[in-house]
Amino acid sequence: MLAVFVNCVAVVLGSLLGLLVAGRMSRKMEDVIQTGAGFITLILGMQMAFKYQNVCFLTLAIILGGIIGTIIDLDAKILSLGKLLARLVPQKNSESCPEKGDGETALSSNRNFAYAFLNASVLFCVGAMAILGSFKAGIEKDYSIIFTKSILDGFMAISFTAAMGIGTAFSAIAIFLYQGALTLLSVAVQPYVSDVMLAELTGSGGVLICMIGINLIGLKKIKTANYLPAVVFTVLFVLLESPVRNLLGI
Template identity: 35%
Template sequence: MVLLGTLVNAACIAIGAIVGRFLQNIPEKVKETVMSGIGLAVAVMGLQMTFKSEQYLIVILSIVIGAVIGEWIDIEKHLNALGKWIESKMKQTEGMSVSQGFVTATLIFCIGAMSILGALDSGIRNDHTVLITKAIIDGFTAIILSSTLGIGVLFSAVPIILYEGVIALLATQIDRWIPSGLMDMFIAEMTATGGLMIAVIGLNIIGLTKIRAANLLPGILVVGIFVSFVYLFL
């Protein structure tokens, strides 16, 4: 089943988010410290991924051009609007908004090499190991996020299904059209670019920055364009 890993990932996020809602009585100081710890861990993980680049100029150009495109489209605004819409439908009355939990969790769970690599493995080799491993990590992260950011974390399972599911389904045909050398190069630079975005998310969680991380997402598509150019013409 091509979508098995994707469904397991989404289920773990949903379960973790629900469990986290029963842990709301955790003292605020504990929540703040835990979130700071998660932010630091996410930032370090992102930086480690960034160091895997073999063509760092591609990473820089992809981030810059992706940021311009993202700001023009204003992806973060639309994500927040979607979260606000969900919030209005739920008639949320608690202090923490649904949109904050939804946007933060969506960025953390969707951005990164494990989502793409795991989905590719599911589609190309029918191997769900990477996504199931990611599901376990995401499940524990969802518990903490939900206990601090609210029930909006639960709804991040939907973008996961769409994002990883589409990649997995497309990957069933991808090896017929894309040379293995090009795919290896894309994975390396995509990992580095995604890692930089993850580092930004970590810094935002800590509170050191307020970068609109979602508006950097088009950089992943720009990576594919640059890598294809380098592979074909240089």
């Protein structure tokens, strides 16, 4: 679990640095950083998305995952968790919007906190490095992948916090729960994780990260969390591929 703690600390420290940077900038400069962070996130997502090996798995996982996530309104549930966390953190009133009442300002602040928490949690938890790094840490006590991921996450946390706010720091909770669980369960789960599964998970995770990038740029407001079930469908498709092929004699 040492590597998981290091990853969480890296995100928190990066978020604090991002908060210091954001506090010294005008709204115009914050928009510049948000747009830049959006394009970098989009490029990162595209690099990951093209790691897929079976486009049918990717297509079905994203579409079916989006349908299931929308039906259960997963995005709203995670945002509600983010808003709950926001109430635990003192929020300063916005001075740039004097026409808004205190209640409306607080509501907007909580919403921004929740979106930062949601988007950062998805960004830092999806992808092969989180999965493979957790397995290596749990089985082989090899922390190199998670330590490398921690450095990358820390720098991304700086730009994310500058763009979206301190809610980014609380994604450390999601990292701790997700990567901690993978590390503890690594021995039991590892036999089912193949190179193909890692590639497909990286591909579907990359699509989700592209959605975050599009949100940051402002091209379209996508409820990214509603597509999280795509990860589950990806795992199911890969696990069922061999039995189905054997059954059909392919």
